[in-house]
Amino acid sequence: MRLLRRNFLQGALGVAAGALGSTWAGRAAAQHAGHGPSPVPGATAAQSRPAGAGVPVPVNVLDVPKLPWELDNGVKVFRLVAEPVKAEFVPGKVVDLWGYNGHNPGPTIEVNEGDRVRFLFENRLPEPTTVHWHGLEVPIEMDGVPAISQPLVSPGERFTYEFTVRQNGTFFYHTHMAMQEMLGLLGFFIIHPREAHRPAVQKDFGIILQEWAILPNNTIPNTLSMEFNWLTFNGKAGPAATPMLVKLGERVRIRLVNIGMDHHPIHLHGFQFRVTGTEAGRVPESAWYPQNTVLVGVAQARDLEFDAVYPGDWMLHCHLPHHMMNQMVSMVGPMLHGSQAIETGKGMEEGMGMMKGHALSGENAPGFGRGMGMTTAEKPMTPMVGPSPHAQHGDSGGAGARAKGRVPGFPQDMWMPMDDEVAKPETFGLPKDWSAALGGMMTLVRVLPPDKYDEIMARVQAAGSGARPAPPPPPAAPGGGHGH
Numbered sequence: 477m478r479l480l481r482r483n484f485l486q487g488a489l490g491v492a493a494g495a496l497g498s499t500w501a502g503r504a505a506a507q508h509a510g511h512g513p514s515p516v517p518g519a520t521a522a523q524s525r526p527a528g529a530g531v532p533v534p535v536n537v538l539d540v541p542k543l544p545w546e547l548d549n550g551v552k553v554f555r556l557v558a559e560p561v562k563a564e565f566v567p568g569k570v571v572d573l574w575g576y577n578g579h580n581p582g583p584t585i586e587v588n589e590g591d592r593v594r595f596l597f598e599n600r601l602p603e604p605t606t607v608h609w610h611g612l613e614v615p616i617e618m619d620g621v622p623a624i625s626q627p628l629v630s631p632g633e634r635f636t637y638e639f640t641v642r643q644n645g646t647f648f649y650h651t652h653m654a655m656q657e658m659l660g661l662l663g664f665f666i667i668h669p670r671e672a673h674r675p676a677v678q679k680d681f682g683i684i685l686q687e688w689a690i691l692p693n694n695t696i697p698n699t700l701s702m703e704f705n706w707l708t709f710n711g712k713a714g715p716a717a718t719p720m721l722v723k724l725g726e727r728v729r730i731r732l733v734n735i736g737m738d739h740h741p742i743h744l745h746g747f748q749f750r751v752t753g754t755e756a757g758r759v760p761e762s763a764w765y766p767q768n769t770v771l772v773g774v775a776q777a778r779d780l781e782f783d784a785v786y787p788g789d790w791m792l793h794c795h796l797p798h799h800m801m802n803q804m805v806s807m808v809g810p811m812l813h814g815s816q817a818i819e820t821g822k823g824m825e826e827g828m829g830m831m832k833g834h835a836l837s838g839e840n841a842p843g844f845g846r847g848m849g850m851t852t853a854e855k856p857m858t859p860m861v862g863p864s865p866h867a868q869h870g871d872s873g874g875a876g877a878r879a880k881g882r883v884p885g886f887p888q889d890m891w892m893p894m895d896d897e898v899a900k901p902e903t904f905g906l907p908k909d910w911s912a913a914l915g916g917m918m919t920l921v922r923v924l925p926p927d928k929y930d931e932i933m934a935r936v937q938a939a940g941s942g943a944r945p946a947p948p949p950p951p952a953a954p955g956g957g958h959g960h
């Protein structure tokens with residue numbers, strides 16, 4: 477019964493940015509009267525509780541839908557389908573990945589500690605797969621390792637996973653076929669504790685870190701590559717990732733999960749945070765210490781928490797320089813002079829030993845240079861030298877051009893705003909050209925004064941609770957017992 481009262485998760489299914497938690501809903505409902513997100517079901521019961529941490533707020537995984545469920549005799553039943561999917565990293569950059577239920581990363585599973593869950597899994601991939609519940613303490617038959625704990629699930633076949641979740645924290649699910657992981661088969665598995673952890677957070681976000689090697693004019697990741705040119709937060713490369721909206725003074729949790737080939741040092745501007753959770757659950761407060769950069773290793777999860785006491789649009793990003801840009805291109809590719817043997821140990825001036833002349837020469841195809849942003853077959857590209865549709869350092873024909881050949885190392889960065897292409901309610905009010913400052917694993921935590929927060933939340937609501945449609949909520953849970 478107790479768990480069923482907490483069916484606020486259903487109400488949260490349709491709420492994207494700025495999802496409200498029940499402990500906060502009363503206050504928020506008053507502040508948002510008429511235009512804020514509706515208080516979620518269950519809020520009334522929570523408001524009548526004695527003061528305390530109360531019920532956890534729903535997690536908000538921006539740009540990713542939640543996986544709906546139906547209650548069957550006390551069991552939350554999910555339908556999970558592995559299949560090829562399309563993803564759009566930035567506007568115009570559509571790629572072919574594998575995912576779950578039409579999305580990459582897969583939809584977010586959000587349940588409560590103690591829940592009995594059942595996954596009706598179907599494989600619509602062209603090859604066998606299984607689902608592993610990363611970090612969950614489940615019976616061996618449910619562990620999802622092919623041949624070891626279960627038979628492979630062949631194309632067109634189904635498998636039912638069922639277990640009780642006895643932990644809480646940031647977990648995830650993924651295929652247990654290594655190369656399939658490289659095509660993106662993973663998603664969040666969030667388990668809320670029975671009572672919210674203290675100090676309670678008012679915003680709870682989730683970000684999945686992924687990396688991809690996709691050559692220009694290709695749509696399919698090269699899963700053998702060790703070198704990645706597209707880096708994404710929740711399937712979006714900066715500046716296309718939806719900013720996180722926070723009201724000044726709120727306490728914020730951001731959950732990070734990484735599956736890939738690299739570890740990512742994720743850095744937050746403007747605040748010191750504490751790591752309050754790992755892939756294994758909550759970290760005791762006695763073990764917290766201040767950080768502003770946390771290394772999220774492969775197969776790890778990290779929960780960050782901080783008090784958003786400073787207003788501003790603050791960066792959250794991977795600090796690996798190559799992970800802060802889009803569509804970097806190796807100095808090799810289809811335009812390589814076929815007759816020329818590759819020499820090793822050469823520099824840019826010698827074309828890295830791979831081509832005639834300077835590696836970034838305008839005489840070479842754009843693919844040799846490092847285009848940034850939404851470069852597609854239809855879009856202008858630049859090898860970053862010579863005339864370009866976008867100004868380099870704001871002066872493609874002047875000082876910048878004159879510096880070519882005179883300043884060692886030039887050129888490096890270019891400046892390419894795309895504010896209009898990535899505009900959505902959550903970006904309202906950002907300064908002109910803001911989008912040029914973001915690429916790859918970069919997004920914003922917008923800590924907004926109440927009036928500005930309300931204004932932008934109204935726009936988010938008017939647009940339908942976020943820029944991306946969420947699946948319809950499942951039918952309301954009937955009253956009755958909660959079977960285990």
Ligand SMILES: [Cu+2]
Pocket residue numbers: 738739740741794795796799917
């Ligand atoms: Cu990184």
